[in-house]
Amino acid sequence: MKIASHADKIRRLLQLRERLDPLQDFELWYWSSLTAGTNIWNASLHACGLTSEDRAFSTIPGVHVVPQADGGWRRELRGPGDVSHVGWPQIPGDMPAPIQRLEAALHALEEHRDPCLRADRVPTPAIVAECERALSQAIAVYQALVPMEQQP
Amino acid sequence: MTPENHRDKARRIEQSLTKLGDADWEIRIEAAMLAGTHWVNFILHRTGLSTPAEDMVHASMTLVSVLRKYRLAEPELIDQLEEIEELRPLFVRGDMDGGVPAAQRALDLLAAMGARARQLG
Numbered sequence: 340m341k342i343a344s345h346a347d348k349i350r351r352l353l354q355l356r357e358r359l360d361p362l363q364d365f366e367l368w369y370w371s372s373l374t375a376g377t378n379i380w381n382a383s384l385h386a387c388g389l390t391s392e393d394r395a396f397s398t399i400p401g402v403h404v405v406p407q408a409d410g411g412w413r414r415e416l417r418g419p420g421d422v423s424h425v426g427w428p429q430i431p432g433d434m435p436a437p438i439q440r441l442e443a444a445l446h447a448l449e450e451h452r453d454p455c456l457r458a459d460r461v462p463t464p465a466i467v468a469e470c471e472r473a474l475s476q477a478i479a480v481y482q483a484l485v486p487m488e489q490q491p
Numbered sequence: 492m493t494p495e496n497h498r499d500k501a502r503r504i505e506q507s508l509t510k511l512g513d514a515d516w517e518i519r520i521e522a523a524m525l526a527g528t529h530w531v532n533f534i535l536h537r538t539g540l541s542t543p544a545e546d547m548v549h550a551s552m553t554l555v556s557v558l559r560k561y562r563l564a565e566p567e568l569i570d571q572l573e574e575i576e577e578l579r580p581l582f583v584r585g586d587m588d589g590g591v592p593a594a595q596r597a598l599d600l601l602a603a604m605g606a607r608a609r610q611l612g
Contacts, residue, residue, distance in 0.1 A: 367507040368507075370525065371518050457546065458492060
């Protein structure tokens, strides 16, 4: 997907986080953070030329949903483009240091996904702080890698 | 997870949804997926179709033969979850036009799933 579309989502998702209470609304506060993080990952990889900016939307690794000229869409087998989660799939090639830092931050964020959303781990202020720290690191890399004019 | 924990998670997500607006279509759809999946697990556990050790994460990631079993028991429920999941690549991970009505459709589907679950307590 185009960097501008990722940037639009990142902007709105970060605004939404501000309206949610990190503990009372943990599930959606966290999911907004996670979704923003994945968009940051994809936009940053596109900006570095590591993945395609084609308008092809991620599903499972290797399968994308591609809009068609008639307004419809179809599933296609494709190479590296948008991913649905960091590391799913791994991106081939040498990763620059900022991308490696971004990847580590997003993995730290992802660690809380299943335990807190799909199991019985109760969110705590410490978990919220870890998520905040990870997303802040991700945003810092994104702002350094993606030109300002592409961040509406 | 126990049925009660699924129910509590679904209710928390539904409560948080009241803070979202039309411009938050991605997370409305994701919330419908998350809460809807908790309601599916609640119903499947309560009706004995699955155990707390057999939680579904996504219909699209469930073994075909297992999903077939669940569909025999709860055909509308499984159709509703699948329809929500189909919205995700288009409007959450994609930038297709129509995110606002798509999110409303997801919320309507979630409401129907929640209504089915509440019949079971």
